[in-house]
Amino acid sequence: MNVLAAVLSIILVLIGVAVTVLLYQRRQKYDRFLLQHSLCLKTLREINARYRFFPCVSFDQQHTYDNEYFFNNISCEDYLIYQLQFIKKDVSSQIEKIRTNRQLYANYTEERNKISQFGQFQTAPDKLNEQVLLKREQHLLKKQTLAPAMQFNIAVTLYCSKINGYVYRRKRARFTDAEILAYISRLEQKNGNFYTDRKIWNSICRVERGKVSNKMRFSIFARDGYRCRICGASGKFARLEIDHIIPIAKGGRSTYNNLQTLCHSCNTKKGSKIL
Ligand SMILES: [Zn+2]
Structure with missing residues (x-):
């Protein structure tokens, strides 16, 4: 019984494929005629x-x-x-x-x-x-x-x-x-x-401020030897921060050359001045 069902479904699938192919070929025939005439x-x-x-x-x-x-x-x-x-x-x-x-x-x-x-066609569409x-x-x-x-x-x-x-x-x-x-x-x-x-x-x-990615912060810290570039403070209590040498509000950009490591206290004192 199961074998019969399997054979039947295979036959159905084959019929389906054949019909699809025939319909496709028919469409192709019509389209060829239309594109020409x-x-x-x-x-x-x-x-x-x-x-x-x-x-x-x-x-x-x-x-x-x-x-x-x-x-x-x-x-x-x-x-x-x-x-x-x-x-x-x-x-x-x-x-x-x-x-x-x-x-x-x-x-x-x-x-x-x-x-x-x-x-309307250039030649009569026979058949x-x-x-x-x-x-x-x-x-x-x-x-x-x-x-x-x-x-x-x-x-x-x-x-x-x-x-x-x-x-x-x-x-x-x-x-x-x-x-x-x-x-x-x-x-x-x-x-x-x-x-x-x-x-x-x-x-x-x-x-512009957001251009200082975490990745960039770490490489600036590393470049400056994890020290404040003004007072030289380092270690856990220095609270190192990234400072824009020329502040963004004054037209400075977030580029490596315009960034430096400062401790929290020097950074607060510097504010938005350009030293
Ligand atoms: Zn400092």
């Missing part, structure tokens, strides 16, 4: 050839913090504003291109919708079913209609990891072209190296 597909190809749309380029951002404090303190918005300092030119030009796509697409759709010669032919023609028309990039946005993903790289938290936000352009115009308000828009400046300072 359908008048409306020919018109669509001619319209397509006249339009050049800009491709979609991604400016999505991601960063991993190995320090939970910075991960909590820095928002995706802060991170985007910071990065826009360096990529704003390319981003603006990409937004411009996507807007051009939208205008072009309106014209394209208008032309595309005027196509009317459905079911082909008319219903199937019309259905396949609609399908191919849809498939060959261009679908250019029409939306621009930037997704920012921030990760929080252990110092060994193991990621255990994540946050993500997406920004529209209008939001991005608003940030870019606020980034234009500058006085020398400083941004005069408070919110923009605060975002940039937060991200």
Whole structure:
């Protein structure tokens, strides 16, 4: 009995495969005919050839913090504003291109919708079913209609990891072209190296501070021999900290040359002065 059931199910599967193959071959036959002889597909190809749309380029951002404090303190918005300092030119030009796509697409759709010669062929479709032919023609028309990039946005993903790289938290936000352009115009308000828009400046300072990863802290401590670079204090009670030689608020960056080891007491005395 079991053998019979097994044989039957194998036969059923084989029939299924055979039917699928036959249907596929039939579709292929119809599509070949249509691609060669359908008048409306020919018109669509001619319209397509006249339009050049800009491709979609991604400016999505991601960063991993190995320090939970910075991960909590820095928002995706802060991170985007910071990065826009360096990529704003390319981003603006990409937004411009996507807007051009939208205008072009309106014209394209208008032309595309005027196509009317459905079911008309250069040669008579011998032995082909008319219903199937019309259905396949609609399908191919849809498939060959261009679908250019029409939306621009930037997704920012921030990760929080252990110092060994193991990621255990994540946050993500997406920004529209209008939001991005608003940030870019606020980034234009500058006085020398400083941004005069408070919110923009605060975002940039937060991200700059967050660039000192735990990994970097340890290598700065090691470079300075685990000693305060002002008073030479070392050991458990010195409470060593990382100090920005030129403070971030004065335009300093989180680079190796601008970072030093100070004990808590020297760091407090130094404050935001440049020594
Ligand atoms: Zn000290």
